[in-house]
Amino acid sequence: MTERIDHTLRGSWTPSGAADAALPPHALRWLRDRTGLAAASTPAGPDSVIAVGDSTLPDAARAALAALVGESNVLLDRDSRLGRAGGLSYVDLMRHRGAGELAVPDAVVLPADPDQVVEVLRACAAQDIGVVPFGGGTSVVGGVSALRGDKVAVVALDLARLDALVSVDPVSRIAVLQAGVRGPDAERLLAAHGLTIGHVPQSFERATIGGFAATRSAGQASAGYGRFEDMVEGLRLATPVGEWRLGSAPASAAGPDLRQLVVGSEGAFGVITEVALRVRPTPTERRYEGYVLDGWEAGGEAVRDLAQQRVLADITRLSDVDETEVSLALSGGWKSTALRGYLRARGIARPCLLILGWEAASPAEAAVRRAATLRVLGEHRTVRLGRPLGEAWLHGRFNGPRQRDALLDAGVCVETLETATHWSRLDELRDAVRAALVDALRTPQHRPVVMCHVSHAYETGASLYFTVLVPRSEQDPIGQWQQAKAAACAAISRIGTGEPPLGTISHHHAVGTDHAPYLAAEIGELGVDVLGSVKRTLDPSGILNPGKLLGQELLTR
Amino acid sequence: MTERIDHTLRGSWTPSGAADAALPPHALRWLRDRTGLAAASTPAGPDSVIAVGDSTLPDAARAALAALVGESNVLLDRDSRLGRAGGLSYVDLMRHRGAGELAVPDAVVLPADPDQVVEVLRACAAQDIGVVPFGGGTSVVGGVSALRGDKVAVVALDLARLDALVSVDPVSRIAVLQAGVRGPDAERLLAAHGLTIGHVPQSFERATIGGFAATRSAGQASAGYGRFEDMVEGLRLATPVGEWRLGSAPASAAGPDLRQLVVGSEGAFGVITEVALRVRPTPTERRYEGYVLDGWEAGGEAVRDLAQQRVLADITRLSDVDETEVSLALSGGWKSTALRGYLRARGIARPCLLILGWEAASPAEAAVRRAATLRVLGEHRTVRLGRPLGEAWLHGRFNGPRQRDALLDAGVCVETLETATHWSRLDELRDAVRAALVDALRTPQHRPVVMCHVSHAYETGASLYFTVLVPRSEQDPIGQWQQAKAAACAAISRIGTGEPPLGTISHHHAVGTDHAPYLAAEIGELGVDVLGSVKRTLDPSGILNPGKLLGQELLTR
Incomplete structure (x- = not known):
């Protein structure tokens, strides 16, 4: 079987539209009172004002890719490239509003199936072209930034055409989904079988199965359904050196669990093309x-x-x-x-x-x-x-992501960050991160709102999710946040103090570019070396998602 | 805090002794009727009949190790070496009875703490000495065989002195235990804090915390407490290139879960010296x-x-x-x-x-x-x-392991093997393994007993545990089992058929030497390459547990 979603149908998971994306007037009034936000409006300009350099994709590479996926699936136009330029972090959104420089891919490649993904990677390795796997584009940590690294060009490998439910095993309660299936479509396809994944993070409306796996996503119902990695029974990973398939049993002692090495690999080891997921009956x-x-x-x-x-x-x-x-x-x-x-x-x-x-x-x-x-x-x-x-x-x-544009239009700097730790350190961690954010963002005119919640609890600890709202700096809206984020990350990882981290640098947002400087503090230099050795084995020429997970400098270790 | 067990005390977990190790007369009668077992008795001879070669440990290496751990903790005597020669598989037990050749370590080294383990590994790397980490010695897959590989000598690194409860965090419900703590001692130490691990595999009475982690052990109450890897919050791993510490939160999206790369690494990447475990209140x-x-x-x-x-x-x-x-x-x-x-x-x-x-x-x-x-x-x-x-x-x-000597004395070939798969293939897998075992072991005189149970169930599948009893071949008691085991492994892994495996080659016994030939069929050649690259990073000279997990030939890839 291979089932694809009929995109003309609308079901219960459909985004409810513009109404939720608007900011109610009383919310805006409250923000002004609470934070000192000015009454000015700062709407986004048209996309046309953004500087987009010419594509540096060599003709030979373009031709090789077109031969594999078809001319119509190698996109070089400005809108297609701009549409895959970065994710949904505050910094990415601000770059799309003209602040700072935007890393725009030189082309967008849309393979049709897992085999074509392997071929595209081989071709890109042969042509020394960087490849950024692109699913829903919802990364808030720079995970899909089109960094070129030391390559002549970088392409966004868009998985939108890998949108099928491949198989359902109702006895074992396992569904195989292609990586490009978005959250709502996955639920609609499975609902026809009376099944659900139950994975509903805030990015759900746009994010994809492959992205959930690549980033170790955790959904709002993680206490009931588990984190995404808990649901992964098997994987197909396309790499420049061939395809890697994993998963022959629910649990195994046949060496380390390599599925857990692929889950969370953020496109740096390969491109996840299919995921076998544990599913459950649709709740009534x-x-x-x-x-x-x-x-x-x-x-x-x-x-x-x-x-x-x-x-x-x-x-x-x-x-x-x-x-x-x-x-x-x-x-x-x-x-x-x-x-x-x-x-x-x-x-x-x-x-x-x-x-x-x-x-x-x-x-x-x-x-x-x-x-x-x-x-x-x-x-x-x-x-x-x-x-x-x-x-x-x-x-x-889902209002958080939906209302961000309205908040940006109102002149707000709005962003989230998250961590997790053991129960005995949870209050210390919350206080430290909160203080770091408030200290970094407070000015004589502006009073930041820093709020926090626990949304994923475990027997031994819990996550902490922070939301920050503060009037945006006119001079340096990106630097304003980056300084606060760096202070928060330092409070979490205690980098440079000789102390072990207070918590993890990311509970479910992943590493991307933004957390890469803090990874060694968490997993040790040996951990970074191990990841580097795995990367060199699967991606010998270092074309995959340059600068993510391991950071830029580690590609050449 | 550091708490050690008072070995003069006995608690509820104490082995109940010789009574359970004997075989009741009616059981022996039933075995003779059912399998065609002869009435002859074949008791084990004295250890003195076993051929043990002289230690090949160079004097310089002995001196270097003694300088690190003390003269009295480098054992070269015959009994100490023989006591760490292999595990508890049928084949290992038969080798201790004089059938086949026994791989005996050239020395036994007993470091005092995690730091000494790192130093011992550095010294062994410098001297090109192989190192077999040795906990309870209960491996049934050759995991602690003292294979020399291409090294001049091989030592058993016995973790018996790492026997402390290092710390308890009652709020987070985490206990840190050293690797050499045995199952019953771990429970006694934690009982004083009102806590339990709840991990009780059949090897419990002898096996250690480090061994549970190194082999991805699953206990009899896995449905309630989880597999051992589910309990691991953090680890200290000693490697020849230094110590690696992992675990700063209950869950993380900071890249792949490297704890799951260490858990199940079977001493091939390093020596686990401490494990932080999720614990629970002692059940009343x-x-x-x-x-x-x-x-x-x-x-x-x-x-x-x-x-x-x-x-x-x-x-x-x-x-x-x-x-x-x-x-x-x-x-x-x-x-x-x-x-x-x-x-x-x-x-x-x-x-x-x-x-x-x-x-x-x-x-x-x-x-x-x-x-x-x-x-x-x-x-x-x-x-x-x-x-x-x-x-x-x-x-x-615990009668299974307790009664094996009595069964061997009675002339029985007795062994177990295990696998796991998804529910929809469980019956097919059971039938295939059963048929392979019966076909391989049936003779005109002898009728094997092949029994099976499910002891670990998951939403998507379950384990299968087989126990085999058959009158022992007089001519070739080891070959008799090895042929049957090979047939069962082929049925599981479908090696050479081009088909994916029917299940995993091991649900909780690990890979060791015995399953190494089947690993590539399960995790792919790329999986083996990845493990090899990790090993070369952490153990560049290939001294760690030669021939285990990756097999002998892969050490030099």
């Missing part, structure tokens, strides 16, 4: 609820207890006081006032919102699992806010 | 029960349903008809007759025993989890046999 029961705890420490204790007693709801998201405050402020006038009063009356001085969600294949399963969660949660002081708050979270689950 | 409730289903297919369906509905008992073990038949036969005369009659009366024609066990921190948790399992099991036709059968399994859980 979905229930999302809001709770409030008093303070970050109490909230963290409750989530830790749920994780360690192994009764986490499938979706478990704890906001800190700042993020809860913003949620309340943005939920609008009287609702927010009423809620504040209600919580105060119940002795909640520092409200922290906890969203819990259960997705189950039967009412009985839903009831049993919810009861198990609530039995443990009942040992902690909580105020139940019920389903409306849970549904509100569900409705707004 | 333990309940083990026996159930019977009618036939392998029905049993497999039930276990699959439990796994896919995520309500597996912590211990879930399904025996096939043959293994159940043997269990009944060995449980003795009237009990077995009565049970057979009881099952027949309930319409069970082909009984398959299902052992379920729950271990929980509170009665409430135990009740909730058991109810969830039994709700799903209730949708399958089962006969409940109650706790006595569950307790009988618990009592006999």
Whole structure:
């Protein structure tokens, strides 16, 4: 079987459109009051103002690629190239608005299938052309920047045509999907079989199966469905030296788990072309609820207890006081006032919102699992806010990426970053990152909003996800953020201090270019050497995703 | 903190001694009837009959090692060397009985701590001495054979002195243990903190923390506690080029998961010296029960349903008809007759025993989890046999390794092998391996017993564990098994057929020497190349565990 999505159909996963992308007036008012944001509007200019150099792709290379994938699948026009120039980080978005220099690929190549991907890589290796694998283009860490490295040219290898559901094994509950299938399309294709992946990160609407695997993505329901790497049963990886297939059993002791070396390899070792995924029946029961705890420490204790007693709801998201405050402020006038009063009356001085969600294949399963969660949660002081708050979270689950353009138009510097650590260091890590961000971004005129939540909890620790909003610097909007990000990364990795890192430099955004300088602090110089040796084995001429994961200087070690 | 076990104390995990190591008379009678075993006894001779060559360790190397670890920790005597010559496979045991040639290390080196391990490796690299890391010595795949490779000598690096609990983080539920701590000692050390690892493979009584990690071990309660690799939060690996530390968060997207490259590296990349493990509270409730289903297919369906509905008992073990038949036969005369009659009366024609066990921190948790399992099991036709059968399994859980000497004394060839695959191929794989073993071992005089069970189930598949009993060939007791094992491995890996493997060549025994010829069929030539490149980076002179994991010929690629 090979099933492809009919893109004219629309299902439940369809983005809900422009309404969610706009910023409500009261949100803008709140931002101005809270941060000192000026009333000026700074809309993006037309794409035509962006400087795009001529393609440096040699004619011989173009001809070789066209011979493999067809003339119409080697795109050299300005719009196609600009459309694959970078991802969705604040810095990338600002570059598309004319700030800083944009790395634009010299061509876009669209192979038809996994075999063509291998051939394209061989051809690029022969012609010494860099290759940036491009799926949904949602990287927020520079993972798809079209860096040329030491190559004569760099192409974006767009996987859009690898958009098929290849096979379904309903007995083993395994589905094989091609790398270019986007989140909503994967769910639509599988829904026809009564199955779901259950992987819904905030990038879901645009990101692809291959990208999820390449970056060790974690979805909003990771507590229930696992991180993406937990779902990967097998892989096909196209490399310049041939195809590599992995995965013959759910678990194995036949040496190291090489699947876990490919998952997270960020296009630096090869191009993931197919992923065999563990799937589950489409849930028939979905229930999302809001709770409030008093303070970050109490909230963290409750989530830790749920994780360690192994009764986490499938979706478990704890906001800190700042993020809860913003949620309340943005939920609008009287609702927010009423809620504040209600919580105060119940002795909640520092409200922290906890969203819990259960997705189950039967009412009985839903009831049993919810009861198990609530039995443990009942040992902690909580105020139940019920389903409306849970549904509100569900409705707004993709608003972060959707509203970024509106925030940029309003003159805001908006970005996120994330980390994870063990429970005993979680508060220390949060305080350190928060302080680094606030210190870096505060000016006499501007007061940054730094909010944080836990959205992925484990028995031994949890993730921390920070969202930052601050009026944008007119002089240096990119440097403004890069300095804050560097301060946050230094707080996480404690680079140069001789101390081991306080946490990981990335829990689910990956390394890309932005985290590459901090990788050695986390995995050691030996770890970097090991990754380098693997890269040289699979990509001897170093054409794959130059500068990502291992950083630029390591390609030539 | 550093806590060491007081070896004069004995706790609940202590081996119960000689009684369990003997073979009951009725079992021997049954074996003779069933397999054609002769009545002759073939006890092991004294160790003194084994040919042990002189140590080839150069004086300079001996002196260098003694300078690092002390004279008394470099052992050259015959008994010490013989005591680290090979593991516990049937072939290794037969070699210790004088059949075939035994690879004996030229010395035994006992470093005191992780730093000394690094120094020993550097010294061995400088002197071109092979190093076989030695923990409990329980490998059944040749993993600790003292192969010399192309080195002038080979030493067993015994980790017995690395026997400390290094630290406990009760908030994050992480314990750091040195690699040489044996299973029972680890549990005793942690019990003082109210904690458990919950990792109890059949090798538990002798095997070590480092060995569990190096081989991707899976314990009998893997459904509840996870495989050993699921518990590994961090590692210290000593290599000839320095120490490598990994693990700063419960999960990370900072590139590939390199912990999963070290776990399963079988001493070929380095020597694991410390492991940070996720631990849990010591269970207060333990309940083990026996159930019977009618036939392998029905049993497999039930276990699959439990796994896919995520309500597996912590211990879930399904025996096939043959293994159940043997269990009944060995449980003795009237009990077995009565049970057979009881099952027949309930319409069970082909009984398959299902052992379920729950271990929980509170009665409430135990009740909730058991109810969830039994709700799903209730949708399958089962006969409940109650706790006595569950307790009988618990009592006999280590009898396999304990009784091997008695079986060898009785003239039996006894060995196990294991694999795993996805549910849709499980029956095909079982039939293929079973047929290969029976065909290889059947003679006009001898009828092999080949039994099988599932003891590790996943949403997408399960393991298969085979136990083989057959009268031993007098002429060629080692060749007899090696031919059968080769046939089984060929059935699993389909090597040379152009077909992908039917399953993994090892679910939890590892690769060692025995599975090395089948590794490329499973992970591809590129996989072998990748492992080779990692090995050359960490062990440039190829001193580490020669011939294991990658096989002999790959050391010089």
